[in-house]
Amino acid sequence: MKQVNVLGIDGGGTKTEAVLMDENYQILGSGKSGPSNYQSVGIEVAKNSIQTAISQAVTNSNSHQPISGICLGLAGVGRPEDFPVVENLLQEIITNIPIKRALQPNTIIICSDSNIALVGGIGYSIGIVAMAGTGSQVFGQNSQGLTKRVGGWGYLLGDEGSGYNIAIKGLQAALKSYDGRESPTTLITDFQRHLGLTNIEGIVEVVYRRGWGATEIAALAPIVSVAADKGDKVAKKIIQGAVKELSIATKIVISTLFQPHESFEVVTIGSVWNSMIDFRGRFEDSILAIAPTARVIWPRHQPVYGAGILALKAVKVKS
Amino acid sequence: MKQVNVLGIDGGGTKTEAVLMDENYQILGSGKSGPSNYQSVGIEVAKNSIQTAISQAVTNSNSHQPISGICLGLAGVGRPEDFPVVENLLQEIITNIPIKRALQPNTIIICSDSNIALVGGIGYSIGIVAMAGTGSQVFGQNSQGLTKRVGGWGYLLGDEGSGYNIAIKGLQAALKSYDGRESPTTLITDFQRHLGLTNIEGIVEVVYRRGWGATEIAALAPIVSVAADKGDKVAKKIIQGAVKELSIATKIVISTLFQPHESFEVVTIGSVWNSMIDFRGRFEDSILAIAPTARVIWPRHQPVYGAGILALKAVKVKS
Structure with missing residues (x-):
């Protein structure tokens, strides 16, 4: 597999974490910010938190590869109505941040906090x-x-x-x-x-x-x-x-x-x-x-690492 | 017993009721207003609610007797710290309202909602x-x-x-x-x-x-x-x-x-x-x-009636 960078994000009620991960599951950079449970803190606060965590992860990495996949695990996301809201939020954020992107369809994953906790905790799904x-x-x-x-x-x-x-x-x-x-x-x-x-x-x-x-x-x-x-x-x-x-x-x-x-x-x-x-x-x-x-x-790993694994998996299925 | 007027007040989380009662337990006038649970709505809202209910009760009564006793039963009042707060509140209110007063010491009673509910419900303490x-x-x-x-x-x-x-x-x-x-x-x-x-x-x-x-x-x-x-x-x-x-x-x-x-x-x-x-x-x-x-x-009666009974009892003990 060629060189690939993906973003894993764990958005919770008290903090948001993000990692930039390469194709070998290595963390290149990480970021941390405030809460992003949009149902309790509101869309604007959630957007800022996620944006800050992503920016930090990318800046800290010194990587100049484009982002090929993103997985955002968010506390409280589970009902069908939640997905379009969070998808719009994420689209706005990645447009706002000056990062190179090579996002194919279906390489942006939105899931619940339990999903990334499972994958991070065990190492697979x-x-x-x-x-x-x-x-x-x-x-x-x-x-x-x-x-x-x-x-x-x-x-x-x-x-x-x-x-x-x-x-x-x-x-x-x-x-x-x-x-x-x-x-x-x-x-x-x-x-x-x-x-x-x-x-x-x-x-x-x-x-x-x-x-x-x-x-x-x-x-x-x-x-x-x-x-x-x-x-x-x-x-x-x-x-x-x-x-x-x-x-x-x-x-x-x-x-x-x-x-x-x-x-x-x-x-x-x-x-x-x-x-x-x-x-x-x-x-x-x-x-x-x-x-x-x-x-x-x-x-075995943090939930944010699980988000990285899921993002990478989506990209690999595509490639 | 000579002619006596007392005020009974029932202050709750959703509404406040007041009655003006005579020495024969007859209701001369009554009033109703918003919430007065000061711990949840704040002192100012509570003060306004109690003041409005009292004013209505007095105005509706057409009585010109001075007020000889007051009993305020308030939801959530029970701890020693509560009493001075509510007593100050009540003192301010009765100074604000243009009513004749003949209040002896110990004829202002502050108690819990359960107290006036007991006295109203049964008819005595x-x-x-x-x-x-x-x-x-x-x-x-x-x-x-x-x-x-x-x-x-x-x-x-x-x-x-x-x-x-x-x-x-x-x-x-x-x-x-x-x-x-x-x-x-x-x-x-x-x-x-x-x-x-x-x-x-x-x-x-x-x-x-x-x-x-x-x-x-x-x-x-x-x-x-x-x-x-x-x-x-x-x-x-x-x-x-x-x-x-x-x-x-x-x-x-x-x-x-x-x-x-x-x-x-x-x-x-x-x-x-x-x-x-x-x-x-x-x-x-x-x-x-x-x-x-x-x-x-x-x-047998509403809690606000129980508050009236308690106010009258305090005045009778004094007289």
Whole structure:
């Protein structure tokens, strides 16, 4: 294959990353900027973030090859209505930036964040990604190209097993216990101490009046994990429930996409997997119990690298 | 008792009501205006709403008696820090309005919305109010003046058994079922049809991107109730769970405040009690099973009337 340069972009709710990659999957340059989840930050902010990240990646590379392919993985993109919006956005951006382009049709790929996370995490498109950070979802693809997603409905409608879910269940349990509706739990004093409150009732002020969002609440998940590790039964039940939810979601993706004796990998991505004590091991046990041919792995590469791989794949199909 | 006029005010998240009441608990005039939950709408809006409602009540009354007492029940007021804020607010308002005043110390009462709901609903201060509208809480007071509150932590942290809780559990169950993680349920098509969606995935757009709040989500609760009534097992479980949560909360208030053979009333207030099918009857059965001396009643008066009663009581103690 002749010399080829492609762009991989990972657009998220808090940051946007871009890499310029060559035909040997080598990163020539990378860039980083602000959020580009256009549904929450708006089209203009998203455009600026993506443009900045791309410009940085190209400038840092010292490469003068034209860009032959682009893959943009964007959080929240999934419905058919999203694609034309994002495609227009991307077209405008690449027209704005003074870069050489040799883009054939079908070498601009727009997909969801779970798609590039799967490809980056495993190194290719087949397998399962179990994402559990602030939110959660499990996404997979098999060798026939069939995909299945479970979860990812956001903090109000789902995200079972996520950091947000663990934290909010911890807070709810602490308040129920304070009311006398739940067994005693150290979570009451744990949250109080962590948040510098004189009384757990102050949590109302913190959550509603300081304008806390899902991210801030999710950051309290490790408190539940530590309490569970110290033997608090209420906290233990929450942590075990989260492992169970992620296992159930993963098992549905497995049974939808893979045959009983097929080998495949499940990559775990997100802060929950390494910040919760005695969590990932239980998940792994639960998965291997029903799918002994599965391998639970840590991510091999970042999602932005997965976007680069997908862009390169599109160009190779063309060439 | 000589001729006395007092003001009762019910300040909520969507509206503010005021009544001018005489010494015989007769309403001489009433007023209604916008929201006055100062934590969400801000001090200025709250001040305007309360001022407008009071002015209307006084103007409509044709009474020229001075105001001898005021009771303001405000949603979300409960913590010690709230009282000086609201007291200042109320002082400013009554100075602004050209009304005759004969206010003795301790004849200005500031309390929570549950307090005036209890007094309005039952007619006096002793008993229990089980509130279940968009949110939920159970509050009670006994003859010794001891109070107990369970719940009322808001839509994210609690509000079990509320309209919001029933609706969000219905949506979560529908999406879990769609994912293959929950038994089949008619809730998927029920929500789709109600919201005019071609696919249940469109619920993400509705809930997150249209800026829906707890009130809009809570308005979907009757869909879960209707599905349960038609025999949908998933919906039934949610409705039964809500009844159970409200029963548990009420039982804790009962056991904290009342002796086993003491007679008292439990007043049910809020849209959930009359919009859910086969709901209040189950709640009543559950309460009577553990407290046969309790009587579950519908509210005798509005909360704003309860505020009037409390204002009058304060004046009578003084006179």
